[in-house]
Amino acid sequence: MKAYQIHSDGGIDAIERVNLDGPKPKADEVLVRIRACSLNYRDLIVAQGGYSRNDTRPVIPLSDGAGEVVEVGEDVTEFKTGDRVAGCFFRDWVGGDPTEEQFQTALGGGIDGVLREYMTFKPHALVPVPQHLSFEEASTLPCAALTAWQALVVKGDIKAGHDILTLGTGGVSTFAIKFAAMHGARVIATSSSDEKLEQAKQLGATDIVNYRDNPEWHRNVRDLTDGRGVDNVVEVGGIGTLERSLKSAALNGHVSLIGVLSGTEGAVNPLLALFNRVTIHGIYVGSREMFHAMNRAIETSQLKPAIDRVFGFDEAPDAYRHLQSGSHVGKVVIAID
Numbered sequence: 001m002k003a004y005q006i007h008s009d010g011g012i013d014a015i016e017r018v019n020l021d022g023p024k025p026k027a028d029e030v031l032v033r034i035r036a037c038s039l040n041y042r043d044l045i046v047a048q049g050g051y052s053r054n055d056t057r058p059v060i061p062l063s064d065g066a067g068e069v070v071e072v073g074e075d076v077t078e079f080k081t082g083d084r085v086a087g088c089f090f091r092d093w094v095g096g097d098p099t100e101e102q103f104q105t106a107l108g109g110g111i112d113g114v115l116r117e118y119m120t121f122k123p124h125a126l127v128p129v130p131q132h133l134s135f136e137e138a139s140t141l142p143c144a145a146l147t148a149w150q151a152l153v154v155k156g157d158i159k160a161g162h163d164i165l166t167l168g169t170g171g172v173s174t175f176a177i178k179f180a181a182m183h184g185a186r187v188i189a190t191s192s193s194d195e196k197l198e199q200a201k202q203l204g205a206t207d208i209v210n211y212r213d214n215p216e217w218h219r220n221v222r223d224l225t226d227g228r229g230v231d232n233v234v235e236v237g238g239i240g241t242l243e244r245s246l247k248s249a250a251l252n253g254h255v256s257l258i259g260v261l262s263g264t265e266g267a268v269n270p271l272l273a274l275f276n277r278v279t280i281h282g283i284y285v286g287s288r289e290m291f292h293a294m295n296r297a298i299e300t301s302q303l304k305p306a307i308d309r310v311f312g313f314d315e316a317p318d319a320y321r322h323l324q325s326g327s328h329v330g331k332v333v334i335a336i337d
C-alpha cells in the first residue's frame with residue numbers, strides 16, 4: 001500500500017513516500033481503508049522532531065483520518081464492512097481521566113498515523129462518523145474539532161448567551177466558532193486578516209477584531225462586551241497572547257489553554273487570573289467518549305466543518321506547506337483515492 005513515513009527530524013522535506021505491506025486484521029481488529037486525512041499544526045512540529053512527548057521514528061504521520069471498514073476480525077461485533085469511521089487521536093483514551101500511558105498512544109506521533117491507504121484498529125479506537133459528512137469533512141474531526149469541543153462544551157460549560165473569544169482562523173478556532181454558534185453563544189473572532197475575518201463571520205462569528213491592527217485587542221473585546229469580558233477564551237496563541245486572553249476574560253470566566261502558536265517561553269502576571277477568579281484548563285484533544293458525544297451534536301445540528309483546501313495523496317508535502325504558510329481558514333485535507 002502507498003503511505004508516507006517520517007524518518008528524521010528534517011521537517012516537510014524529510015517526509016518520504018513509501019510502499020508498505022498492507023495490514024491484515026487480527027480476530028479483534030477492524031481493517032479500514034483510509035479515504036481522507038486532515039492536517040493539524042501539530043503535524044508540522046512532529047515533522048521537525050519538536051513534539052517531544054514520545055515521537056518515534058520512523059513514523060507514519062497524521063492523527064486525523066476517516067474511511068470505510070473493509071474487513072472485520074471474527075471477534076469484532078461493534079463494526080461491520082461498509083461502516084464509515086474515523087480513528088481516535090489517542091488510540092487508548094476511551095473515557096474518564098486519561099493516564100500517561102494513554103497519552104503515549106497519539107496517532108502520527110507516539111505511534112503510526114493515518115497517512116496511508118489501509119490501517120487496522122481495535123474497535124475501541126474508532127468512532128462512526130456523522131452520516132451527512134463526506135470522508136474529507138469527517139477527517140477533520142479527531143483533533144481540531146474534538147479539542148474545540150472539549151474546550152467549550154466539556155470544560156467550558158458553554159451556555160446560550162455566553163460570549164466566546166477565538167484567536168485566529170485555523171482548524172481549532174473555526175470549529176470553536178461553529179460550536180459556539182451551535183450553542184447560541186456570541187463569538188468574538190480575531191484574526192491577522194480582514195479577509196479572513198469576513199470568512200469567520202460566514203462561519204458564525206458575531207463580532208470581529210483584527211489583532212494585527214489592534215495589538216491591544218483585549219480592549220476591543222472589553223468594549224464589545226460593555227466592559228464585562230468574555231465567558232470563554234479558546235486560547236491557541238501561547239505566550240504571546242495569554243496575558244491579553246486573561247485580560248479579555250470576565251470575572252469567573254474560563255480560559256482553555258490549547259496552543260502555543262506564538263511560543264512557550266515568557267512571563268504572564270498570575271494576578272490576572274487570580275483577581276478575576278478565572279478558571280484555566282489545559283486541554284489535550286479528547287477521549288473517545290467525548291468524540292461520540294460531539295458527533296451526535298454535529299449530526300443533530302448538521303454542522304459542516306470549514307475546509308480550506310483538499311490536496312491529492314501525491315501532493316501531501318504541498319498540503320503541509322499550505323498549512324505552514326498560515327494562509328488557510330479552517331482545515332487542510334488530503335484525499336486518498
Ligand SMILES: NC(=O)c1ccc[n+]([C@@H]2O[C@H](COP(=O)([O-])OP(=O)(O)OC[C@H]3O[C@@H](n4cnc5c(N)ncnc54)[C@H](OP(=O)(O)O)[C@@H]3O)[C@@H](O)[C@H]2O)c1
Nearest residue numbers: 041147168169170171172191192237259260261262284285
Ligand atoms: N491542546 C490540544 O489538544 C491541541 C489540539 C489542536 C491544536 N493545538 C494547538 O493549537 C494551535 C492551533 O492549532 P491549529 O491546528 O488550529 O492551527 P492552524 O490551523 O495551523 O491555525 C493557525 C492559525 O492561527 C492563527 N495564528 C497564528 N499565530 C497566531 C498568534 N500569534 N495569535 C493569534 N492567532 C495566531 C493564524 O490565523 P489568522 O491568520 O486568522 O490570525 C493561523 O493561520 C497550535 O499551537 C496547536 O499545536 C492543540
